[in-house]
Structure formats: structure tokens, C-alpha cells
Amino acid sequence: MIHDVRKNPGLLKLDLYCKGIRLGESCSVGEDGGRQIMRTRAGLGSGLEVILQDELHTNIPVVEDFALNSPYLLNREPDGSYRIYHESGPVAPVKLALRPAWYDRKTSSGRKMSRIGTLQGTYLAIYPAKVCDYWLEKPERVNCKFCSVGLNLGRDDADEKTVEDVLETVGAAVEENKVTYVDFNTGHYKGDTYLDILEPFIRVVKKKYGLLIGVQTPPHHDLSRYHELKKIGVNRVSFCFEIWDRERFKEVCPGKNRQYGLDRYLEAIEYCAKIFHTTNGEIVVGLESPEKSIEAIDWITSVGAVPTVCVFRPLKGTDYEKVHPPSTEEMIPVFRRMYEACMEKGLMIGVAPNIKVSLVLLPEEGRYFLDNGNRYYFTRAKHAILRPLFKAAVKRRFI
Numbered sequence: 496m497i498h499d500v501r502k503n504p505g506l507l508k509l510d511l512y513c514k515g516i517r518l519g520e521s522c523s524v525g526e527d528g529g530r531q532i533m534r535t536r537a538g539l540g541s542g543l544e545v546i547l548q549d550e551l552h553t554n555i556p557v558v559e560d561f562a563l564n565s566p567y568l569l570n571r572e573p574d575g576s577y578r579i580y581h582e583s584g585p586v587a588p589v590k591l592a593l594r595p596a597w598y599d600r601k602t603s604s605g606r607k608m609s610r611i612g613t614l615q616g617t618y619l620a621i622y623p624a625k626v627c628d629y630w631l632e633k634p635e636r637v638n639c640k641f642c643s644v645g646l647n648l649g650r651d652d653a654d655e656k657t658v659e660d661v662l663e664t665v666g667a668a669v670e671e672n673k674v675t676y677v678d679f680n681t682g683h684y685k686g687d688t689y690l691d692i693l694e695p696f697i698r699v700v701k702k703k704y705g706l707l708i709g710v711q712t713p714p715h716h717d718l719s720r721y722h723e724l725k726k727i728g729v730n731r732v733s734f735c736f737e738i739w740d741r742e743r744f745k746e747v748c749p750g751k752n753r754q755y756g757l758d759r760y761l762e763a764i765e766y767c768a769k770i771f772h773t774t775n776g777e778i779v780v781g782l783e784s785p786e787k788s789i790e791a792i793d794w795i796t797s798v799g800a801v802p803t804v805c806v807f808r809p810l811k812g813t814d815y816e817k818v819h820p821p822s823t824e825e826m827i828p829v830f831r832r833m834y835e836a837c838m839e840k841g842l843m844i845g846v847a848p849n850i851k852v853s854l855v856l857l858p859e860e861g862r863y864f865l866d867n868g869n870r871y872y873f874t875r876a877k878h879a880i881l882r883p884l885f886k887a888a889v890k891r892r893f894i
């Protein structure tokens with residue numbers, strides 16, 4: 496593995512998640528067309544969206560306390576370009592992820608489009624329903640401790656979104672940004688209503704635009720519902736169980752533990768991995784030991800699902816705002832294992848067209864942490880063959 500962040504953009508992406516960055520006085524992100532800093536859903540992204548070398552999209556922490564002490568500094572150079580510096584010297588040029596013009600447009604019902612959906616990397620993320628019920632419970636909230644969703648809605652998100660609002664926003668993102676993938680996300684709602692809420696949105700978006708569609712919700716008690724989701728055009732489902740250690744899961748995610756329990760998440764992942772093109776098991780690293788995170792990755796891949804691994808970020812205003820982010824050194828073996836486990840199982844990673852994710856290191860980006868970059872030659876060759884085929888299939892709406 497290349498240990499120098501100036502030569503290894505994957506390592507730089509990870510190091511920036513763990514350390515954040517300071518914005519130099521010369522920076523004028525808004526005037527230069529960059530995306531404003533938003534508190535984005537599910538509570539992991541609050542930072543500056545930029546594109547590192549190798550076209551790695553990322554969302555760098557800038558407003559949290561730890562970022563204010565970061566050794567990294569972002570500067571605007573005299574020619575208007577941006578460059579990351581470390582205390583020890585220049586690191587790498589970066590590009591700002593551009594703010595879409597449609598963010599400022601309004602839907603026909605008068606809602607600002609940026610409050611209906613946001614670009615995260617190159618895909619469109621939509622949180623169509625009201626705030627997660629765990630945030631509303633009295634006398635004591637039972638939300639996941641790292642989550643900021645209850646702080647976000649009403650600020651950067653519109654509370655109620657109609658099918659028309661969503662259709663118009665997706666249309667704008669397709670036209671301007673050529674998005675290929677829309678991700679629908681909800682929290683928990685009493686009565687397991689999240690799939691009922693999402694289905695009308697999914698049907699119309701699939702019918703009108705034929706995009707790849709993902710759904711991230713709690714695990715529905717009726718697993719046969721996932722066959723219906725597949726029929727209406729969902730390509731990917733994702734279940735965020737966050738924490739593998741059972742005692743830690745109870746502490747970090749009290750609502751999920753009481754309502755569903757870890758086993759229901761695992762059961763849904765195993766079930767859906769047999770149905771969907773991609774099923775993700777999502778974890779947050781940095782809130783339990785790296786060994787536990789690696790156990791989670793090995794279990795997820797053992798059932799044919801793909802791990803989504805988020806680095807814990809102590810977002811302002813959350814229950815864990817004072818908790819330290821993990822160290823880069825501890826995280827390297829986790830991300831290396833994420834890649835190795837996917838390749839050992841021959842999972843289809845990195846084949847979907849134009850999907851660059853800023854909030855996490857993608858499974859295929861784990862290759863930056865390998866000691867021997869030539870490993871998994873045949874699986875990589877298979878992915879290289881499948882990539883254009885997959886792209887053509889998406890274009891022709893076969894998927």
C-alpha cells in the first residue's frame with residue numbers, strides 16, 4: 496500500500512474523513528460554484544463536497560470541532576483552482592463538486608428543489624417522508640446516537656414531498672447531471688409504513704425515467720414485500736444495522752434495538768441478497784472495535800451482500816458530538832478487508848455507471864489499501880467486462 500496521501504487518493508479520502516479540513520481565507524466555495532454545506536440525511540455528511548484525484552468524490556468534515564484542528568487546509572490558488580495542504584506541505588489539487596442550477600429552482604407546488612433531493616457525489620438522494628419516529632418519542636428520544644436526521648428536517652429538507660415534487664426534481668437532476676441512480680431513504684415509522692410511503696414514488700420515477708433505484712429503510716416484517724419492490728423496479732436495498740457488537744448496538748441504536756433487534760436486520764439482508772442485484776449491509780466504523788467491524792464485513796459478504804462502511808462523524812448537535820472520530824491507522828485494515836472480502840466472494844462492485852459516492856469509501860475504493868495491487872486479477876477482469884454491458888443495459892432500461 497502507498498502510505499503517502501499525496502500519491503494515494505484513497506488514503507487521502509479516508510484521512511480527511513478522520514481528520515477533517517480547515518477552509519483557508521482565500522476559499523470562496525459558493526462564488527466558485529461549489530455546493531453549500533448541508534446537513535445531509537442519516538447523519539454522516541455535513542461537509543464540503545469535492546472531487547479528489549482519480550475522480551474520487553468525497554464529503555470532507557469542516558464544521559465539526561475536530562475539523563477546526565485538522566492538519567489539512569484547503570486553499571484557493573491565485574489561478575482560482577483549489578489545493579489541499581498539510582502542515583508539512585502541499586498535498587493534492589481538488590475540484591469543487593459543482594452546485595446544480597436546479598437547487599435554486601422551485602417545483603410547481605412552490606417547494607425549492609434542493610429541499611426535495613440533493614446530489615451526494617453523483618447520485619440523487621431523496622428522503623420523502625417525515626422525520627424518523629425515534630426522534631419524536633417522549634419523554635426520551637430513542638434515535639441512533641450519531642444521527643442528525645431530526646436536526647435536519649425543516650432546515651435543509653422539506654417535511655412533506657409530493658410525488659410531483661419528486662418527479663420534477665428527478666427530471667431536473669437527470670437533465671442537468673445525467674444522474675443514473677436515485678436513492679430513497681426513510682427512518683422508522685410506526686406500523687412499518689415506510690415501504691407503503693415509498694412505493695408510489697418508486698413506481699413513477701421508474702416508469703418515467705427508468706433509472707436505477709435504491710431503497711434504504713428498516714427491515715419490513717413481511718419479507719415478501721421485497722419481491723414486490725423488485726417487481727416495481729428497485730435495484731438495490733440497503734439495511735443500516737450500523738453496529739455488529741450486540742451490547743454496543745443497544746447503546747448506539749436504542750430505537751432499532753427495541754423495535755427490530757439486530758437479528759431482524761441480518762435476516763432481511765440475507766433474504767434480500769437472493770433477490771436483488773445489490774443488497775447492502777451498512778455499518779458505521781469508529782463506534783466499536785475495528786475487529787468487530789471486520790466481523791460484520793465478513794458476515795455481510797458471506798451471505799452475498801455488499802458492505803457499506805461509513806466512518807463515524809461526530810456531527811454538531813447530535814448525542815455523540817463530543818465523541819472523537821476514529822484514527823486513520825485503525826481504519827485502514829477495515830477498508831482493506833472490505834475490498835478483499837468483496838473480491839474473494841466475487842461480488843459485483845464498481846460496475847454501475849456514473850455512481851460516485853461522497854459519503855463513504857466505496858467497496859471498490861478499498862483497493863487503495865491493498866499491499867499488492869495486482870491481487871484478484873480475474874475478478875477485476877470480470878468487472879471490467881461487465882461495466883460496459885451494465886452501462887448499456889441501464890441506458891436501454893433493461894435493468
Ligand code: SF4
Binds near residue numbers: 627630639642644
Ligand atoms: S433509524 Fe436511526 S439513523 Fe435512521 S433516521 Fe432514525 S435515528 Fe436516524
